[in-house]
Amino acid sequence: MSDAGHRGSVPYDPAPLPVEEAVEMYLNRRRSDSDTTVGTVETHLKRLNYLIEFCELEDIENICDLRGHHLERYREWRRTEATTKVESLAAKTIAEHMKTIRVFLRSMEQMEYVYPGMADRVHVPGLSDEDEVNEDILEYDRAQNILSYIAKSEPWTADHSVWELFVRNGVRLCTARAPDIEDYHSEADVPYIELHHRPDTDTRLKNGTDSERKVFLEEQTAKVLDRYIEHNHPKETDKHGRMPLIGTVHGRPNKSTIRGMVYKWTRPCHLNKPCPHGKTPDNCEAASSRETPSACPSMRSPHPIRKGYVTHLAEEGVPPRIVGDRVDADPEVLKKHYDQSDDEAKMRVRQELIEHALDDADEENWY
Structure with missing residues (x-):
């Protein structure tokens, strides 16, 4: 034929x-x-x-x-x-x-x-x-430890600000990159970032206009952003004439720049810790370059930080719908791909929620 x-x-x-x-x-x-x-x-x-x-x-x-x-x-x-x-x-x-x-x-x-x-x-x-299900995750405790180290060694910098957004707020990479300074409302009763999908100016959000929302910021995150903007922000506009919230001397950072801010700080050697993989900075490719994430088994990208944050909220008993609204994700997707809690942890959360609800009902004489 x-x-x-x-x-x-x-x-x-x-x-x-x-x-x-x-x-x-x-x-x-x-x-x-x-x-x-x-x-x-x-x-x-x-x-x-x-x-x-x-x-x-x-x-x-x-x-x-x-x-x-x-x-x-x-x-x-x-x-x-x-x-x-x-x-x-x-x-x-x-x-x-x-x-x-x-x-x-x-x-x-x-x-x-x-x-x-x-x-x-x-x-x-x-x-x-x-x-x-991708099991790659940066545990919340480890992420907090890294954030604390950055706060001491490079306070009020772009790296510090980006890590605050990832660790304490669980944002996506595109969410950290997209906002302008004017989208950040630090003087509000509850500080927040207003997210806008702007595809015509190279700042898309993951789910388009469905991702547009107001993201409240923890007090510590707002404090870091305020001092970063006041002391270290380069105040350079991007090619569209917009002033990015997270800036570089060339304007808005590209995605690889933000990834690099995460890659370098997840290397144990960069935190002056012993290498768990038996290498030294002198004989390790990853120690000299933040652009080769897979070269270091300990290195992580922004997404595992988000997974760690979601898992932390789940273990604290925050309902999936609230977590989903917070991080712009479907609760079923969160359950399958993000929440890495073990069965015993999930059981304890259910127990605490039910006991708390029953205690409240008893106090209100609901039954």
Whole structure:
């Protein structure tokens, strides 16, 4: 049987297109889609760069030369060989990578650069409940200890302010980056940040306008922000003429800059603590660069801090709906992906809530 594809009953051969050009064409198509974020394009670029590398190794010049057996080999190569920091990729990670390959090939099918049905030949591994839940978390106590260290060594700085927002308020990275100084209301009875989704000026919120809300700040966080703005804020506007709440000498920080503020402080050696992995700053790649998070097993990104905060609230007995409103997340999502409390801790919370409710009922003579 011929490899030639069919459009209805008319056979056709896909037009030859170099793999690298095919990837760029796909990314340009995504960039022109108003529903596609810059972050999504960057993520797809990183993943598809592995496909380009694989095709070079396999001597596949044009995307139309890709076959099902190549896709099978690519998945295993990406999982076990195209890794430098771990022995093999986690099931969830490889599944996400293969989903990107499938979406990419679907686009190539539409433009008739691959044979019909190629996207359907991409196998996306199924995930168990355990695979779907990322256990990576920065425990609340550890996060508080790091924050205390920063407060002593670099008080009232951008790093100090960012850590306050992450540790005491559980915000997302985009939430820490998006607000302007004028969105911060320190003189209110309860200090708060007013969040706005502004996609036309490069400050999107995770859930668009649904993420717009007022986030109250703990007194300590407001104090840090006030002193940061007064003493250390560079007072430089971004390219859109807005003054960011967290600033740099170039204006608004990019996401990698904020990640770097977290990476460096989660390295034990940066806190003058012994390395739990048997290394010294002189022989450790991660000690000299905050841009290589996976090089240090102890290093964490902002998201695990958020998970630690949510788990802390859950262990303190804060109802899921209140936590969800606070951190802009669905209670069911919180339960599955964020709350890392063990069963005994959850039982104690339920016990305390019920006993507290019964005590209140007894005092009010409700029964």
